Amino acid sequence: MKIQTLIIGAGAAGMMCAAHAGDCVLIVDHAKAPGEKIRISGGGRCNFTNLYASPGNFLSRNKHFCKSALKRYTQWVFIDLVDQHRIPWHEKTLGQLFCDTSAKDIIAMLRAEMDKVGAQLWLQTEVGEISHDGSQFRITLTKDGKTRTVTARNLVVACGGKSIPKMGATGLGYDIAKQFGLPLVTPRPALVPLTFPDDQFKHLAGVSVPTRVSANGTSFDEALLFTHRGLSGPAILQASSYWREGDAISVHLAPEIDLMTALQKDRQTDGRKALTTRLSQYLPARLVDHLTEELALAGTIGDQSDAALHTICNALQNWELRPGGSEGYRTAEVTLGGVDTDSLSSQTMMAKDVPGLYFIGECVDVTGWLGGYNFQWAWSSGWAAGQAIRFRQAA
Known part of the structure; x- marks a missing residue:
């Protein structure tokens, strides 16, 4: 033929x-x-x-x-x-x-x-x-x-x-x-979910949050989704194309708001409220619970100095995570x-x-x-x- x-x-x-x-x-x-x-x-x-x-x-x-x-x-x-x-x-x-x-x-x-x-x-x-x-x-x-x-x-x-x-x-x-x-x-x-050792985010599976995710100098402002094996969602899929094995990614939580200014205002108006309660107004409560120990989130919002709030905001806006791998071609x-x-x-x-x-x-x-x-x-x-x-x- x-x-x-x-x-x-x-x-x-x-x-x-x-x-x-x-x-x-x-x-x-x-x-x-x-x-x-x-x-x-x-x-x-x-x-x-x-x-x-x-x-x-x-x-x-x-x-x-x-x-x-x-x-x-x-x-x-x-x-x-x-x-x-x-x-x-x-x-x-x-x-x-x-x-x-x-x-x-x-x-x-x-x-x-x-x-x-x-x-x-x-x-x-x-x-x-x-x-x-x-x-x-x-x-x-x-x-x-x-x-x-x-x-x-x-x-x-x-x-x-x-x-x-x-x-x-x-x-x-x-x-x-x-x-x-x-x-x-x-x-x-590429355009693939990232996985983490020991399924460390398994208890957060299904939680979605607006983020800015950065990998090797390139950032994407879209949603992040926690899964049983790690992280997915548009922001992670985008960043995965720039990520390489062994590299860390940076997650900026709640990029759409000035978190420092918001928490300072809360300190003035709701000083008796627990710090975690106020943070839950801006982030999913399950995620705040996950971060409580890691960031030592204790006390009321009124107890927090500007320096303490700055430390918390910096941690939430520069959350460094190191994936163990990706889901591979199966879901890419x-x-x-x-x-x-x-x-x-x-x-x-x-x-x-x-x-x-x-x-x-x-x-x-x-x-x-x-x-x-x-x-x-x-x-x-x-x-x-x-x-x-x-x-x-x-x-």
Whole structure:
């Protein structure tokens, strides 16, 4: 079977590429349905992009690599596509856009765009041997118990990273990169809950609190959630992408208020109240109970000098914690690292030394923040590769 383009991976980036890569495109996936990560994302509503998406919201060894694709295919272009398909959406918080009804609307939209250009989709298809003779690729595919060889001028690797293996995530994309001599930035789980020794926060499981969490100089003001194994919530997931094993994180509790001024006022108006009672007006009572011994929170608010209040506030606003690890790929929303961008063209996503070989989406060393940024990278990188393939076809 001879085609122009074979795309491995029917996720967000792969389907986007298929819709723009011109004629004679085949996209394959080992799953039973396309877009499985899209389907489960955002609680089934798909946080499909972010109003504030820009290169500064992405991590990569080369911070400039993502600029070209993001500038040429912006969130506004994708929002326009969503509107064209009459998919209702809303902004939740911090520029995060979600479908009003179901993430399946985004999958249906991508399928419709693929159908417009006649792209074929083979599901429950396994990829075997891949070779390249300098002008075309030969790929062995097995579907319905039958093995066949496909030849293609272009091969697009869009099979994601290692996150959420229960959904079938593997390191196939990295294996293909290695086969063709492309280096990797060591992959690691990102946007992932952090764990602590001895389940030290188990008794606080379910408690959520506004925070500013900092890891290696980068901070996020969002909610923190205590779990049976450690810490989660948006602030922790964001910080996890910057955290490294052995490092500490800093937690600033109640960043939205001037806690020192609030407690000084309480000292004047409610001096007989217990210090812990007053703190419980600003922090969850269970958390205050947890901190009572650690911070020696005793006596009434009226008993506290300015120096004592300063010490307490400093401890609450610079709470240093040292995670033992993370939940790993099992619950990580994305994979950090991947195919080294130095080996790819930022304009086309094509490997510099292997004509016709493209890497897009999560398998590339470009990782977005929580909040729709990784989907925007999928749309932008998929579009960039698709446009390049179409141009290459016409040349």
